[in-house]
Amino acid sequence: MLLTEDAMLPPRAPDPAFRRDIIEGLSRHPKATPPIWFYDRRGSELFEAITDLPEYYPTRTETALLERHGPDFAAAVGAGRAVVEFGAGSSRKTPHLLRAVDPAAYVPIDISGDFLRAASAELASAFPGLPVLPVVGDFNGPLTLPAAIDGLPRLGFFPGSTIGNMEPDAAVDLLRAMHRLLGEGSMLLIGMDRIKDRDRLIAAYDDAAGVTAAFNLNLIRRINRELEGDLPLDGFVHRAVWNDDKARIEMHLEAVRPLHFHVAGQCFRMERGETIHTESSHKYGARDERLLLRAGGWEPLREWSDGDGLFSLILAGT
DSSP states (O other), rough: OOOOOOOGGGSHHHOHHHHHHHHHHSSSSSEEOOOOGGGGGHHHHHHHHHHTTTTOHHHHHHHHHHHHHHHHHHHHOSSSSSEEETTTOOOOSHHHHHHHHHOEEEEEESSSSHHHHHHHHHHHHHSSOOOOOOOOOTTTTTOOOOOGTOOOOOOHHHHHTGGSSSHHHHHHHHHHHHHHHOOOEEEEEEEEEEOOOOOHHHHHHSOTTOOOHHHHHHHHHHHHHHHHOOGGGEEEEEEEEEEETTTTTOOOOOOESSSEEEEETEEEEEEEEEEEEEEEEEOBBBBHHHHHHHHOOOOEEEEOOOOOOOOOEEEEEE
C-alpha cells in the first residue's frame, strides 16, 4: 500500500538549490556541477536505459548478487526491519531484497518526485500489505523519515555504487549521516564497484549507442528549461575519462568551440576544449571499501562479490 504526505510533494518552482549549485559550479575553474542534478524525470528515464546497456555491467552484476544471495540476506538481517533505500530511482533491484528480508515497511528516497511516486505505486502493487512510504528529497541533505517507522529496526539500502559518485571525504560524511538517520542497531547493505580494466570502465560510461552521452547532455537541457539558460546543445560533447591517480571514471561536457551563454541572468564563457565536470565514479579495492565504511561509522559484517570480482555488496552494522 502506497502512503504519501502532502509535505513530500516536489516544489513547482525551480529548485533554489539547483540554481545555486549550477551557478557556483559554472563559476569555478575548472567548472564542475553535482551529479544529483542529472535526475529530472528525463534524466531518470535515461539512466534506467543506461542500466540495460550491454556495456553497463554494474546493474546486472548487482542484480544477480541480490537474486542469488537472498537466503544469506535473510539470515544476516532478519525479518521485520524498515528498509530505507537512498536514491531509489525505479526500485528495480529492490523487490529481490524485499522478498528476501520480509520487511515491516519500505521507505524509498529520491530527488525526482514524479519518477519516485510512479515507481512506488508500482512496487506497492507488487507487495500488497507492505507500507510503502516515499520521501522526495536529496539524501545528501537533511531528511526526516516517516513517523510510521518510528521504533522499527532499520536496514539502509544503497545500491548501484552511488557512493562512488562522491569524493571520499563527502562519502564518509554521507555514511555518518546515514548512521545518524537510521540509528543505533541499524544495518546498511551497500553496493560498491571494483577497480578493473580501464577499457571496460570507459565503455560502461561511453556506450556505443550514445545513451550515456544523452544522459550527460540532458543536464544542459534542464539548465536551459529551468534556469532560463541559453547553452547551445551543439556546443558540447560527452567525454568519459579514467583518472588513474584518483581511481575514478570522470564524465565531462566538453566545449567544441568558444562559447558565451547565460544562466539565471548571469553570463559565462568557455574556451574550446574546456569542460564541465559533471560526475565522478570512484572504484574501490577490497581494503578501500572496508576503510571507507569504518570511517563512516559502519562495521563491515558480510560481503558478496561476483566470480569476476567486478562488483561487491557489503552488509555493515552500527
